Amino acid sequence: MSKAKIRLAFFGAGGKMGRGACKKLNATGEFDLRCVEIAEEGIAVLRELGLGVTPAEQAVADADVVVFALPDAEVLGIAAAIVPQVPAGALVMMLDPCAAFSGKLPKRDDIGYFVSHPCHHSFLEKRKPGQHIVTALYQGAETHYAQGVRIASIVYAPILDVHRLTVEQMILLEPVVSETVAGPCCAAIKAGYDEVVKRGVPEKAAFDFLLGHVTATLWVMFGFGGFFSDGAHKILKMGDGIMLKKDWKRAFSPESIREQIDLILTHTGGEQGAGEGVIGDESVDAAVIRGGIVAGAR
Numbered sequence: 001m002s003k004a005k006i007r008l009a010f011f012g013a014g015g016k017m018g019r020g021a022c023k024k025l026n027a028t029g030e031f032d033l034r035c036v037e038i039a040e041e042g043i044a045v046l047r048e049l050g051l052g053v054t055p056a057e058q059a060v061a062d063a064d065v066v067v068f069a070l071p072d073a074e075v076l077g078i079a080a081a082i083v084p085q086v087p088a089g090a091l092v093m094m095l096d097p098c099a100a101f102s103g104k105l106p107k108r109d110d111i112g113y114f115v116s117h118p119c120h121h122s123f124l125e126k127r128k129p130g131q132h133i134v135t136a137l138y139q140g141a142e143t144h145y146a147q148g149v150r151i152a153s154i155v156y157a158p159i160l161d162v163h164r165l166t167v168e169q170m171i172l173l174e175p176v177v178s179e180t181v182a183g184p185c186c187a188a189i190k191a192g193y194d195e196v197v198k199r200g201v202p203e204k205a206a207f208d209f210l211l212g213h214v215t216a217t218l219w220v221m222f223g224f225g226g227f228f229s230d231g232a233h234k235i236l237k238m239g240d241g242i243m244l245k246k247d248w249k250r251a252f253s254p255e256s257i258r259e260q261i262d263l264i265l266t267h268t269g270g271e272q273g274a275g276e277g278v279i280g281d282e283s284v285d286a287a288v289i290r291g292g293i294v295a296g297a298r
């Protein structure tokens with residue numbers, strides 16, 4: 001006898017994450033997939049993939065799993081309307097930990113909440129193609145966790161390691177360290193590249209030299225091997241004083257984290273982010289200039 005298919009309602013099916021995820025989930029044949037999407041463009045993309053759309057209420061009515069791949073600024077509002085309709089025992093899965101961390105998801109003791117996010121491939125790691133993922137069971141049973149891992153493994157395939165964390169640890173990884181901290185550092189590297197090109201260094205030479213040095217510096221700093229020259233040690237220390245704000249670790253304070261999460265979960269900020277920004281008026285992603293906490297590259 002063939003195994004019963006898992007009834008899966010996927011919200012945001014036609015979005016950037018949703019379209020690829022739904023294609024992969026559908027291809028496994030394991031799911032009775034109900035794609036939920038409201039944007040014309042997203043619906044058209046799904047049609048090209050041979051996938052139809054299902055009205056939200058119908059999709060969740062008897063669902064085993066509900067995935068929210070929704071804009072972060074909309075997810076809490078949609079969850080407030082949809083989660084009360086989710087059958088008892090079902091799993092609600094999100095691709096970002098902010099909504100769970102906010103404590104504002106609808107209270108339902110009889111369902112599971114699971115979060116997963118991709119690590120993206122690190123060019124420092126010489127492993128086969130694929131990416132690691134981080135996962136957290138915010139609420140629910142171990143069976144919910146196993147089901148979430150199975151779905152995340154398809155959505156982010158091909159995957160390598162599955163790291164199990166808490167939602168709080170996921171928040172420290174993103175947005176805090178990988179966006180609020182590392183984002184402005186990356187933007188400063190690009191701004192430095194633009195500056196040397198403006199001063200006459202040929203683009204290809206600047207790119208080859210800078211990216212090679214950034215990779216080598218990370219390689220040494222993370223202990224993969226190699227070493228810094230005495231001169232490099234001295235200049236790294238000096239550059240630290242020029243580039244980093246003295247109190248940059250306040251990015252990890254509870255107040256700042258709360259502010260970062262609020263920014264992500266609401267429509268405030270927009271493309272240029274909120275607060276003073278780090279890299280002046282360059283057009284960088286909102287995540288990169290969140291709050292201007294870390295670097296002072298003006």
Ligand SMILES: NC(=O)c1ccc[n+]([C@@H]2O[C@H](COP(=O)([O-])OP(=O)(O)OC[C@H]3O[C@@H](n4cnc5c(N)ncnc54)[C@H](O)[C@@H]3O)[C@@H](O)[C@H]2O)c1
Pocket residue numbers: 011012013014015016017018036037038039042068069070071072074078095096117118
């Ligand atoms: N984009 C990435 O690289 C990436 C990577 C990892 C995780 N994520 C997470 O995935 C989630 C989705 O991000 P995205 O970049 O795919 O967003 P997106 O804006 O590209 O897609 C969201 C989709 O949701 C649809 N939508 C909005 N309201 C809806 C509703 N009421 N019912 C059904 N559909 C609705 C939109 O029309 C859109 O197609 C976010 O939580 C994000 O943090 C994104």
